[in-house]
Amino acid sequence: MAERIPRPLAHLLAILQEPQHVQGLALSDWEPVIRLARAARVHATLGHRLMANPDCWAAVPEQPRGHLEAAMNFAAWRRHLLDMELRALDAQLPAEIEVVLIKGAAYQAQHLPLAEGRLSADIDLLVRRADLDAAEATLVEAGWRSTVTDPYDQRYYREWSHELPPMQAEGHALELDLHHGIAPVTSRCQPDPGVLWAGRQRLPDSRYFVLDPMDQLIHAVVHLFQDTELDGRLRDLLDIDAMLRALPDDGEVQNALAARVAMFGAEVLFWHALDACQRWLGTPVPAALWPAPPAQLPRAVMAWMLPRTLLPRLPEARAGLGSSIAERLAHLRYHRMRMPMGLLLRHSLAKGWRRLQLRRVR
């Protein structure tokens, strides 16, 4: 499974694993490293990891250090915005609706180290399916509007997705995603809502909850593989890496996590996530966590596809034939995981037909 990682990317991955790696870098090595980190939206995280070690921070030349400082300042501001938004939403959402923070908002509210420098594009909230309509209605009343106006797309989201279309409010920098599940309705990974909700934990002095730490990790894995935004995925992998590293060295915890992965039907996704973390970020993975490996062929396909779609590329690096095929495949696969085959066909046909019609109108 030999893979050729371009030098700048190898530097970026090496620094993320071991900040001391910067000691050997020349100024000219830094430019593509900064650009790759920006493309993957991990530049502020990179800055925080380096700044934590004064020797390493001092070894970063002035120009790249400026970019890292700028990224950290920007991330701190986004973090502040997210805090303010959560405070405002607290007042708007009815007290009887239980709201679970997921992804970035959850990491930040728990003060996890991985939230340091992590750039969130949106606020993700999870409510019970039964509370969804009421929660949506209050948000609309508070000025949040759906970004999707097309009736077909609206219906798709409502029938087949685990979240409403993203919402925006005027004058608010962050988008809001209201979820009622952590995996698409049709995904093969199906956490039992009862189990998921039973594991929730209330944040101290807050109306908000977070998921059980095990479920946070499983959700990060599901998110990594079932998201079409291909450019932020190294960041998502870093989330998983950090959560794996933070697992207590306790066989019971590890066994419980492995059992939960199996119960949710997430073994295949989990195996690929562990494999990617181990391979690119050097994540130590306890033996008890590994599910049975997927079959040879799908494994080979993923091994070929993942480095081409999950790792960042320089803007000028022309997507080679291999990469564009891999991206198409990843996109198809993403939908395959979200929908049963029949629905996928119907959805593709509907989309294709509508595109044709639009073209005629134009």
Added chain:
Amino acid sequence: MTDERLVRALSKDGLCIDYGACVARVRSDVPAFSQRFFQLYRHFDLFARAPFVDFHVEVSRGRGLRRWLRPQSRFLIDRVQPFDPFAASHALPHYEWGLNWSFAQRFNQYVLLHAGVLALGDRALILPAIPGSGKSTLTAALMLAGFRLLSDEFGVLRPRQGDFLAMLKPVALKNASIEVIRRFSPGAEIGPIFAATRKGDVAHLAPDAASVAAVHQPARPAVIVFPAWREGAALDLQPQAPEQAFTRLAFNSFNYGLLGRIGFDAVADLAAACPAYQLTYSSLDEVVSALRSLVSAPPGGANG
């Protein structure tokens, strides 16, 4: 490099240009762009390579048929086009505007004041102003009268050091001020007029050789002056209290809110470090000599 080689390099791999606070690699295949570009940046060294480039930008013609039928100027950073194309004839103002935008978006390691900055030696004169207050006209006149130009648009304040970096770009003169500056200094190197841009008619004044040569010398804040041009007004300099200067500086910043405490501390330090004045003027000759004596006054003088 010869002119022809420069044009070829610009359209192929691009050329690196050092603005002081940042280095950009610029690529362009728009003929109307390269000619103006070399004219306005005539005193700059342009390099085929730089050890570290901050911005990778491109001014490119449209795609497909459009490229030939109705050529446009598209501004791209990292191969992404953040806003709508301009007409090809306006490629140069489009580039200047696009680079300013990119700089303001990304360079949040510094406090970016909306201010002209000039210097005598290492003593900087900061001219923060709202658009339309005649800041660019005054900045242009001061450079032409021998001040070193650091920037017309961005006051690049380093929060830890408390000094200013150059962000040395052509001064964008608008509407009537183009003629005012021509009259003030007949030898001024002013490029062609771009009519009816979103800011009206725009022409650019090339930074002079002395400012380019000193592009890597930071300057320490010496005086803050809030300028306001008023027709027929007698020259008037009113001292401003530091707290007044503070709010006006913060208000005229691109990223004060984003920087939070870093911005607050840096701007408060700046307001405390040097005297500030409200300036009303009508005559450029008068104001240049008044500001020259204000900036060259030794520290510890009347207001120091």
